[in-house]
Amino acid sequence: QIDGNFAGTAGMAEMLLQSHLGELHLLPALPTAWQQGEVKGLIGRGAFEVSMSWNHHHLTMAGIKSKNGGTCVIRTSIPVELEGSNLVSVVDKDVPGDYLLSFATKKGMVYKVKMKR
Numbered sequence: 001q002i003d004g005n006f007a008g009t010a011g012m013a014e015m016l017l018q019s020h021l022g023e024l025h026l027l028p029a030l031p032t033a034w035q036q037g038e039v040k041g042l043i044g045r046g047a048f049e050v051s052m053s054w055n056h057h058h059l060t061m062a063g064i065k066s067k068n069g070g071t072c073v074i075r076t077s078i079p080v081e082l083e084g085s086n087l088v089s090v091v092d093k094d095v096p097g098d099y100l101l102s103f104a105t106k107k108g109m110v111y112k113v114k115m116k117r
Contacts, residue, residue: 016052019044023073023100026052026059026113048072048105062113066105074101074113083112 016039018025024044038053047067053060058078066072074080074089076099081088089099105111 013042017042017044017050019046019048022046023075024048024050024064025075026050026062027054027057027077028075030054030057032057046070046072058115059113060115064105064111064113066107066109066111069105069107072103072105072111075099076101079116080113081116083114088116 015029015031016027018028022045024046034054035057036053036055038051040051042050044050049065049067050062051065052062059076059080062074062080064072064074075092076089077097079089079099080101082101082103085103087101087103089101092098092100101113103111
């Protein structure tokens with residue numbers, strides 16, 4: 001029975017964050033019923049801690065804490081930008097409709113990603 005409880009939680013986390021391909025895919029399978037919300041403390045591969053909020057099924061803001069440093073690659077369904085820089089996401093030529101944002105991180109730093117205005 002406890003395995004079912006853990007699997008349910010893991011499934012919900014996977015709807016919000018996937019990191020299997022060396023990138024942080026934010027809100028890859030957001031359920032229709034979850035029109036707005038927020039989540040804190042999800043951990044993706046590469047030791048990135050993700051907190052994010054969404055409204056009308058679109059990411060509004062994400063905080064990415066780098067626990068080890070290294071390159072962070074973010075995949076989203078909308079264009080985003082890295083706050084405090086001139087970095088903006090680009091269209092993924094291999095997956096039309098997806099956007100990628102890649103940037104170097106330092107251990108312990110938090111990076112804010114928001115919808116591109």
